Amino acid sequence: xxxxxxxxxxxxxxxxxxxxxxxxxxxxxxxxxxxxxxxxxxxxxxxxxxxxxxxxxxxxxxxxxxxxxxxxxxxxxxxxxxxxxxxxxxxxxxxxxxxxxxxxxxxxxxxxxxxxxxxxxxxxxxxxxxxxxxxxxxxxxxxxxxxxxxxxxxxxxxxxxxxxxxxxxxxxxxxxxxxxxxxxxxxxxxxxxxxxxxxxxxxxxxxxxxxxxxxxxxxxxxxxxxxxxxxxxxxxxxxxxxxxxxxxxxxxxxxxxxxxxxxxxxxxxxxxxxxxxxxxxxxxxxxxxxxxxxxxxxxxxxxxxxxxxxxxxxxxxxxxxxxxxxxxxxxxxxxxxxxxxxxxxxxxxxxxxxxxxxxxxxxxxxxxxxxxxxxxxxxxxxxxxxxxxxxxxxxxxxxxxxxxxxxxxxxxxxxxxxxxxxxxxxxxxxxxxxxxxxxxxxxxxxxxxxxxxxxxxxxxxxxxxxxxxxxxxxxxxxxxxxxxxxxxxxxxxxxxxxxxxxxxxxxxxxxxxxxxxxxxxxxxxxxxxxxxxxxxxxxxxxxxxxx
Amino acid sequence: xxxxxxxxxxxxxxxxxxxxxxxxxxxxxxxxxxxxxxxxxxxxxxxxxxxxxxxxxxxxxxxxxxxxxxxxxxxxxxxxxxxxxxxxxxxxxxxxxxxxxxxxxxxxxxxxxxxxxxxxxxxxxxxxxxxxxxxxxxxxxxxxxxxxxxxxxxxxxxxxxxxxxxxxxxxxxxxxxxxxxxxxxxxxxxxxxxxxxxxxxxxxxxxxxxxxxxxxxxxxxxxxxxxxxxxxxxx
Amino acid sequence: xxxxxxxxxxxxxxxxxxxxxxxxxxxxxxxxxxxxxxxxxxxxxxxxxxxxxxxxxxxxxxxxxxxxxxxxxxxxxxxxxxxxxxxxxxxxxxxx
Numbered sequence: 001x002x003x004x005x006x007x008x009x010x011x012x013x014x015x016x017x018x019x020x021x022x023x024x025x026x027x028x029x030x031x032x033x034x035x036x037x038x039x040x041x042x043x044x045x046x047x048x049x050x051x052x053x054x055x056x057x058x059x060x061x062x063x064x065x066x067x068x069x070x071x072x073x074x075x076x077x078x079x080x081x082x083x084x085x086x087x088x089x090x091x092x093x094x095x096x097x098x099x100x101x102x103x104x105x106x107x108x109x110x111x112x113x114x115x116x117x118x119x120x121x122x123x124x125x126x127x128x129x130x131x132x133x134x135x136x137x138x139x140x141x142x143x144x145x146x147x148x149x150x151x152x153x154x155x156x157x158x159x160x161x162x163x164x165x166x167x168x169x170x171x172x173x174x175x176x177x178x179x180x181x182x183x184x185x186x187x188x189x190x191x192x193x194x195x196x197x198x199x200x201x202x203x204x205x206x207x208x209x210x211x212x213x214x215x216x217x218x219x220x221x222x223x224x225x226x227x228x229x230x231x232x233x234x235x236x237x238x239x240x241x242x243x244x245x246x247x248x249x250x251x252x253x254x255x256x257x258x259x260x261x262x263x264x265x266x267x268x269x270x271x272x273x274x275x276x277x278x279x280x281x282x283x284x285x286x287x288x289x290x291x292x293x294x295x296x297x298x299x300x301x302x303x304x305x306x307x308x309x310x311x312x313x314x315x316x317x318x319x320x321x322x323x324x325x326x327x328x329x330x331x332x333x334x335x336x337x338x339x340x341x342x343x344x345x346x347x348x349x350x351x352x353x354x355x356x357x358x359x360x361x362x363x364x365x366x367x368x369x370x371x372x373x374x375x376x377x378x379x380x381x382x383x384x385x386x387x388x389x390x391x392x393x394x395x396x397x398x399x400x401x402x403x404x405x406x407x408x409x410x411x412x413x414x415x416x417x418x419x420x421x422x423x424x425x426x427x428x429x430x431x432x433x434x435x436x437x438x439x440x441x442x443x444x445x446x447x448x449x450x451x452x453x454x455x456x457x458x459x460x461x462x463x464x465x466x467x468x469x470x471x472x473x474x475x476x477x478x479x480x481x482x483x484x485x486x487x488x489x490x491x492x493x494x495x496x497x498x499x500x501x502x503x504x505x506x507x508x509x510x511x512x513x514x515x516x517x518x519x520x521x522x523x524x525x526x527x528x529x530x531x532x533x534x535x536x537x538x539x540x541x542x543x544x545x546x547x
Numbered sequence: 548x549x550x551x552x553x554x555x556x557x558x559x560x561x562x563x564x565x566x567x568x569x570x571x572x573x574x575x576x577x578x579x580x581x582x583x584x585x586x587x588x589x590x591x592x593x594x595x596x597x598x599x600x601x602x603x604x605x606x607x608x609x610x611x612x613x614x615x616x617x618x619x620x621x622x623x624x625x626x627x628x629x630x631x632x633x634x635x636x637x638x639x640x641x642x643x644x645x646x647x648x649x650x651x652x653x654x655x656x657x658x659x660x661x662x663x664x665x666x667x668x669x670x671x672x673x674x675x676x677x678x679x680x681x682x683x684x685x686x687x688x689x690x691x692x693x694x695x696x697x698x699x700x701x702x703x704x705x706x707x708x709x710x711x712x713x714x715x716x717x718x719x720x721x722x723x724x725x726x727x728x729x730x731x732x733x734x735x736x737x738x739x740x741x742x743x744x745x746x747x748x749x750x751x752x753x754x755x756x757x758x759x760x761x762x763x764x765x766x767x768x769x770x771x772x773x774x775x776x777x778x779x780x781x782x
Numbered sequence: 783x784x785x786x787x788x789x790x791x792x793x794x795x796x797x798x799x800x801x802x803x804x805x806x807x808x809x810x811x812x813x814x815x816x817x818x819x820x821x822x823x824x825x826x827x828x829x830x831x832x833x834x835x836x837x838x839x840x841x842x843x844x845x846x847x848x849x850x851x852x853x854x855x856x857x858x859x860x861x862x863x864x865x866x867x868x869x870x871x872x873x874x875x876x877x878x
Contacts, residue, residue, distance in 0.1 A: 106564070108564035109564075111578060112562075112564060114578075172585055176578055176581050176582060176585075177578075179581055180574050180577050180578045180581065183577060183848065184573055184574045184577065185564075185565075185570070210581060210584060210585050211584070211585070211588055211856070211859045212588070213585070214585045214586070214588040214589035214591075214592070215588050215592045218589050218590070218591075218592035218593055219592055221717075221721070222592070222596070222717060225717060226713075229681060229682045229684070229713075230681070230683070231681050231682060231709070232681070232706060232709050232710055232713060233600075233710060233713050233714070238706050238709065238710075239707050239710055240710060241599065243870070244595075244599055247595070247867045247870065251592075251863055251867075298859065299862065299866065302870060310870045310874070311869070311870045311871075311873040311874040313869070313873040314866075314873055318866075518564075523566070577849070577852075580849050580853070581852055583856075584852050584853070584855065584856035585856075587856040587859075587860055588856065588859060591859075591863055591864070592863075594860070594864065595863055595864055598864060598868070599867070599868075602872070603871075617808055617811075621805070624804050625801055625804055628797060628800045628801060628804065629797070631797075631800075631834055632793060632794070632796075632797040632838075634838070635793050635838045636790060639790060639793075757838075758839055761834050761838050761839045762839075764834060765831045765834050768827050768831050768834070769827050769831070771804075771807075771827070772807055772823035772824065773823075776807065776811040776819075779811040780812070780813070780819065781814065
């Protein structure tokens with residue numbers, strides 16, 4: 001064969017401009033999504049590092065790796081970094097930013113410059129948090145309970161609080177951008193009932209971001225003021241009520257968990273539809289359940305305070321409401337299951353993560369109902385049962401959804417295919433490692449092991465399960481490292497991806513991979529319903545990819 | 548990519564990701580309203596704290612409230628209401644293409660805003676002089692024995708009074724911060740108006756800057772009775 | 783967004799009402815109305831807020847339904863926070 005002329009590189013959003021300024025001053029939602037991807041991955045590893053130290057300490061009953069105060073800092077920093085700087089931004093800031101405009105047929109979000117500002121606010125908040133960590137950390141727990149945080153702690157509460165405060169505005173502006181975009185920028189024919197469920201999920205998430213985040217923002221301001229000026233709003237010695245802080249804190253922090261899970265549920269809907277080659281069963285119910293979760297999620301916050309000294313009558317009310325909030329989530333699980341019934345299922349990597357999500361989220365969600373029952377909560381609150389519950393929903397749920405989404409849309413984002421066999425292997429390792437890490441913690445909690453304890457030598461019988469948990473954490477870590485390796489590998493050596501490698505529905509699959517800066521050559525005119533799988537050809541076999 | 552430049556005439560303000568000016572205008576408006584919604588929740592957290600403590604510590608709150616001056620508070624309320632009028636007249640001037648009137652209305656708004664901040668400064672200074680700033684601010688320990696002396700019929704618990712003043716400064720302080728931001732926004736609007744950027748076809752920044760300003764006014768409309776008028780009945 | 787320019791006269795009337803209401807609320811505070819002092823004060827404040835929102839912020843005659851939904855939802859959410867929190871604070875001593 002004669003030397004082939006090198007085809008001119010097709011222009012896309014990655015190669016349109018080079019240089020650091022073109023990235024740091026970009027207003028392209030896709031580039032901003034990648035900026036977020038790099039930053040949240042960095043914080044994920046920082047948070048994971050603290051988790052590693054926690055699990056190493058808990059290998060033995062005695063507190064022999066670190067001192068008690070240091071251990072307090074470890075679980076605090078693990079929580080703050082993972083919740084505020086990884087989980088809450090993760091899917092919305094990476095996949096949401098990248099996909100929301102394309103999925104609705106728009107050229108960008110409504111406010112591209114505010115989108116860039118969101119990222120800089122995230123970085124500023126993150127820098128403050130890093131400074132707090134490097135200058136000795138915070139030991140109040142990620143929950144900042146008063147009066148420890150306001151009056152007694154000697155650690156960098158103010159810096160960390162300000163970091164989270166600034167980061168909160170990143171969240172608020174992202175939510176604002178999404179809501180305005182979905183209302184104003186839909187392409188002709190893209191009616192609300194034709195929107196992908198990913199969009200519904202992000203719309204619901206944005207409502208929570210907008211209405212909840214300002215409350216934790218003002219609460220952190222009050223904590224900082226109280227700490228620096230010795231005010232007394234939350235300090236019982238000065239006439240204040242520590243439960244007032246808890247009400248204000250949890251008013252946001254409970255809905256925050258729905259910020260973390262709703263986008264994942266949106267991803268799962270997209271992946272399920274594609275890899276069963278069917279429209280999602282009960283589209284309207286799934287869409288409305290996202291809104292219902294967002295709304296009901298604001299009514300249950302005091303279930304975190306059942307043993308804190310609140311009124312028993314109020315506890316009753318919040319317990320009943322907490323049972324109600326489980327209903328829309330259950331509706332989604334039933335609908336996904338019904339989608340799979342008589343579907344044409346293929347077990348590509350994204351589908352493996354989505355299936356893992358459904359199982360693990362169900363376990364996590366059901367154990368949440370255990371905790372919502374007042375009598376049972378008295379027994380297991382502040383034990384490892386709670387720790388296992390929220391890791392099942394946040395890691396087994398939210399993070400698996402994030403991985404599903406990254407593996408589903410990676411070809412679109414990067415223009416490259418990753419080796420699916422490696423993807424499936426990593427998914428399996430994550431699943432095994434996750435369950436080995438966290439299932440023993442349910443048992444530990446039920447047996448009575450308290451959370452946030454650095455030393456359990458009073459109960460050496462807890463050691464076996466702790467060792468299993470640490471072993472699982474090591475396996476889980478490997479499972480998370482592998483995608484880093486093969487995603488990076490794929491950017492140089494992966495097969496170039498076609499526009500629609502999975503044969504999926506959705507406007508994003510009708511653009512090239514990677515998309516051009518303005519996404520579409522012509523504004524799409526939508527005349528079809530969502531998940532139009534009867535009319536979409538089956539995916540191209542992978543062997544046919546590439547030159 | 549098909550370029551819509553040749554097809555439609557539009558002002559230089561139309562950003563390229565929007566299909567037309569109406570979409571851009573409607574997006575800006577919705578964006579500002581959503582932001583104001585978040586501000587309701589932001590102030591709302593402090594209103595919750597205020598509500599809880601007012602219910603539980605009513606007498607001390609009532610006594611402390613009597614120590615802040617109603618005339619100054621009422622004047623400040625009136626000042627902000629005047630500024631809201633000038634804002635809405637500014638928007639109308641922009642709609643009608645009256646550049647000079649627009650600039651004057653914007654400047655008047657700015658002056659009212661600065662007047663509000665000045666009066667607030669006077670009030671805060673008075674609190675400083677009277678040792679009513681919580682904690683140990685600049686060496687002056689919090690002391691409400693003067694309030695107890697002024698109102699012997701009311702029982703003034705110093706701790707409860709300190710919570711009142713903490714909330715007083717938190718609420719008025721954060722409100723003042725929002726006013727300062729508003730002043731900044733209006734300075735920028737005056738500059739743009741002077742350059743001639745606004746007219747009947749495009750005055751979105753004036754409109755949404757005005758919305759923000761009105762919101763800050765509405766917050767004060769509630770702060771005035773809640774802080775100054777808790778209980779002024781003759782004793 | 784306002785599509786037409788309102789007569790300036792309406793704005794002056796609204797402004798006048800707001801000033802009057804301000805003096806009323808300040809004055810009424812000095813009367814002894816028992817528990818109604820607070821209710822009257824908050825009612826007047828709400829009337830003033832409504833005047834600003836409906837007329838100065840053009841919600842009455844130049845806004846779409848979505849704007850009203852945003853406003854009402856935000857206020858509703860604030861009431862949820864206040865109300866459900868009060869469910870705890872106001873029932874703590876019952877039974878003790």
